[in-house]
Every structure is written in structure tokens, then in C-alpha cells.
Amino acid sequence: MSFFDTVRIALRALMKNKMRAVLTIIGVVIGIAAVTTIVSIGQGASKLVSGEFEALGTNVVLVFPGQTKRGGVRQSGAPTLTAADAEAIGRECPSVLAASAIVGTAGQIIYGNENWNPKEMQGVGADYLTVRNWTLDAGGFFSEGDISSNAKVCVIGQSLIPKLFRTVNPMDETIRVNNVPFRVIGILAKKGANMVGDDQDDIILMPHTTVRKRINGSPLDNVHLIMVSARSTDQMGKATKQIESLMNERHEVGPAKEADFSVQDTTEIAATLGMITGTLTLMLSAIAGISLLVGGVGIMNIMLVSVTERTREIGIRMAIGARGKDILRQFLIESVVLSCIGGAIGIAMGTAASMAATLLINAYKPGTEWPMVVSIPAALVAMGFAAAVGVFFGYYPALRASKLDPIDALRYE
Numbered sequence: 001m002s003f004f005d006t007v008r009i010a011l012r013a014l015m016k017n018k019m020r021a022v023l024t025i026i027g028v029v030i031g032i033a034a035v036t037t038i039v040s041i042g043q044g045a046s047k048l049v050s051g052e053f054e055a056l057g058t059n060v061v062l063v064f065p066g067q068t069k070r071g072g073v074r075q076s077g078a079p080t081l082t083a084a085d086a087e088a089i090g091r092e093c094p095s096v097l098a099a100s101a102i103v104g105t106a107g108q109i110i111y112g113n114e115n116w117n118p119k120e121m122q123g124v125g126a127d128y129l130t131v132r133n134w135t136l137d138a139g140g141f142f143s144e145g146d147i148s149s150n151a152k153v154c155v156i157g158q159s160l161i162p163k164l165f166r167t168v169n170p171m172d173e174t175i176r177v178n179n180v181p182f183r184v185i186g187i188l189a190k191k192g193a194n195m196v197g198d199d200q201d202d203i204i205l206m207p208h209t210t211v212r213k214r215i216n217g218s219p220l221d222n223v224h225l226i227m228v229s230a231r232s233t234d235q236m237g238k239a240t241k242q243i244e245s246l247m248n249e250r251h252e253v254g255p256a257k258e259a260d261f262s263v264q265d266t267t268e269i270a271a272t273l274g275m276i277t278g279t280l281t282l283m284l285s286a287i288a289g290i291s292l293l294v295g296g297v298g299i300m301n302i303m304l305v306s307v308t309e310r311t312r313e314i315g316i317r318m319a320i321g322a323r324g325k326d327i328l329r330q331f332l333i334e335s336v337v338l339s340c341i342g343g344a345i346g347i348a349m350g351t352a353a354s355m356a357a358t359l360l361i362n363a364y365k366p367g368t369e370w371p372m373v374v375s376i377p378a379a380l381v382a383m384g385f386a387a388a389v390g391v392f393f394g395y396y397p398a399l400r401a402s403k404l405d406p407i408d409a410l411r412y413e
Contacts, residue, residue: 059231061236089226114163148209335398
């Protein structure tokens with residue numbers, strides 16, 4: 001008997017018991033749908049994390065202030081970094097593309113009768129946009145001359161325009177930041193919300209010298225953070241080592257003195273978060289995959305019942321020339337067909353469920369923009385696994401059918 005004849009007979013047998021076939025594949029449908037949904041959401045989370053680090057900047061390395069001791073008491077976040085450190089890093093580290101000092105502040109912005117408290121108010125260096133891989137929508141950015149002269153100029157994010165200016169063009173307008181007048185010289189391109197839903201465009205940038213002296217009123221040259229961009233992803237490790245070496249030299253760090261700074265490569269953070277999301281996805285997929293085993297047991301049970309019900313049919317077929325391997329192949333095909341149909345339906349339902357989950361997440365946290373990821377390889381693996389379940393759990397009933405004695409099968413009532 002040809003393979004296609006065997007397939008035709010197997011499909012005809014399944015069509016005779018449609019309700020039984022539907023009930024049999026439910027377990028496989030649930031299992032494949034659950035795995036597909038979890039994998040899609042997990043890959044969406046990984047893509048969101050990597051996208052957030054890409055939005056942070058280009059090949060970013062962060063230099064944080066360390067801990068100092070004052071009166072024998074260890075203090076964290078002390079003013080151990082200076083703007084001169086940022087300039088030295090950008091000038092003396094070959095693997096560094098650009099570096100920018102960061103000075104944070106907070107307060108109120110006033111324009112006319114309108115006022116607003118932005119989420120981020122930062123004093124930055126002239127290379128900040130290069131480090132952050134951020135562009136301007138209009139105007140320009142402040143220069144080294146503006147920084148050295150403590151110029152009262154600023155660049156604003158897109159979200160400040162409707163809050164303060166409404167229909168007025170912000171360019172060259174004067175706003176007051178904590179009662180200090182600043183002229184708007186540029187508008188940042190829209191960046192959108194980050195992974196926790198915070199608006200990244202609700203920001204104002206000013207020269208770090210101006211923020212430190214005119215707004216924060218600090219007589220020191222300290223900065224809160226140094227943000228560095230390596231020349232390429234491959235050179236991030238080298239840039240980190242060069243920064244550490246330079247900072248050790250500048251801060252006179254030796255065996256008897258603990259470093260008062262720390263250097264953090266953001267790729268390490270991204271890799272750690274990616275590993276966490278990947279591990280959670282794998283664990284949840286494994287748990288969801290248990291339902292596939294339950295579905296497989298259901299297939300085996302139904303196929304055993306089918307063998308018992310069709311004993312006389314098997315005897316007749318063997319009496320007229322069908323071989324044991326033909327019977328084995330027929331029942332295996334029936335089992336695999338049931339699994340593959342369940343797999344296809346499960347993939348469709350899983351895709352729909354992951355889309356619905358993505359929409360709910362984005363609706364619950366507006367601006368988060370959780371990405372919808374449909375993994376073709378994962379779908380193919382799911383289909384292959386479904387077929388494997390059919391073969392594994394269908395083999396014993398098929399083997400049992402192929403071993404029946406024709407005479408005993410014909411006598412079976």
C-alpha cells in the first residue's frame with residue numbers, strides 16, 4: 001500500500017469521529033498556545049530592554065561617583081567627579097568617541113502665565129547629543145564657549161512645547177528656570193516613553209556650568225555623573241579599561257586608597273537583564289509545555305480506544321493483504337495529524353493571545369510601546385514538537401494495532 005493511500009485512509013478514519021478528534025487535540029492546542037504566548041511576550045520583553053539601552057545612547061559607559069570617608073563615616077554619592085574628569089576622558093582615551101558631564105537639578109519652568117515641572121532638568125556638556133545618539137528637531141546645541149561662559153541657554157524636549165508655549169514657536173523665546181532666565185536655542189527630536197512609561201521628552205538641557213553655579217549655587221566643580229560613548233560596541237571593554245586607568249591616575253588611586261568612582265558598561269546591564277528575561281521565559285515555557293504532555297497522554301488514550309474499536313477492521317485489512325507496517329503507519333499518521341492540527345490551531349491562538357496581552361500592557365501603561373514579537377522559529381519548533389508528541393504518544397497504540405493476529409482480530413466482537 002502506498003504512503004498516500006495510507007494517509008487517505010487515516011484521514012477518513014479521523015473524519016468518522018469528528019467530536020472525538022476535536023476533544024483529543026484540545027490538550028495540544030492549549031499547550032502550544034501557552035508556549036507561543038509566553039515566548040512571544042518574553043521576546044517582546046527582551047526587545048524592549050535592548051531598545052531602552054539603545055535609546056540611552058550609543059555604546060554608553062557610565063562613570064558614577066564612588067564612596068568617600070568623612071570623619072571615619074563612609075558616604076556614597078559624594079562629589080568625587082569633576083567636569084575636568086569628563087574632559088580628560090574625552091581627550092585622552094583613544095577608544096572613547098565623546099564624553100559629557102551631567103549635573104542634575106529640579107525646579108519650575110515659567111513662560112508667561114504658564115509653568116511646568118519637567119521630569120528631567122540636566123546640565124550637560126557640548127557632546128551630550130553625540131553620547132545619547134539624540135538629534136535636534138530645530139535650532140542648535142550649546143557650544144564649549146557657552147559652557148565656559150556659563151551661558152543662560154537651553155534646549156527643550158518636545159513635551160514642554162504644549163505645556164508652556166502652546167501655539168507659540170519656542171525658538172529664541174526666554175523662559176525662567178528657578179527664576180533664572182534662559183533662551184531656548186534648540187528643540188530635541190521626539191524620543192518617546194521608556195520601558196516604565198516615563199516620558200523621555202519631558203526634559204530641559206542646559207550647560208552644566210550654568211546649572212551648577214546659577215541654579216544649584218555650588219562653588220565646586222563637581223558633577224553627578226559622566227556619560228561616555230565608546231567608538232564602537234567592540235571597543236566598549238577597551239574604553240572601560242582606559243577610563244578606569246585614567247581615573248585611577250587622576251584620583252591617585254593606589255593600594256592604600258580605595259577608588260572614589262565606579263565605571264559601568266551598559267552592555268553588562270543589558271546582558272544581565274536579557275539573561276533574566278530569557279531564563280524566566282524558558283521556565284514559564286517549560287511549565288506551559290507540561291500541558292503538551294497532558295495532551296499527548298490524551299492522544300495515546302484515544303488511539304488505544306480507537307485500536308480496540310477497529311479491531312475487526314484491522315483484521316479484515318490484514319486478511320486481504322495489509323502488512324503490519326501498513327497498520328503501524330496508518331495509526332501513526334492519525335496521531336501525527338491530530339497533533340499537527342492541534343499545533344496549528346495552538347499557534348494561531350497563541351499569536352492572538354500575545355497580541356491581546358501586548359495591547360493590554362500598552363493600554364495599562366500608555367507610552368510604554370511594548371513590542372509585539374511573533375517568532376517564526378519558535379512557531380516552527382512548536383509545530384515540530386507537536387508532531388513529535390504525536391509520534392511519541394501514538395507509537396505504542398500503532399505498534400499494538402500492527403501486532404494484532406488477523407484471525408483473532410476477525411473474531412473480535
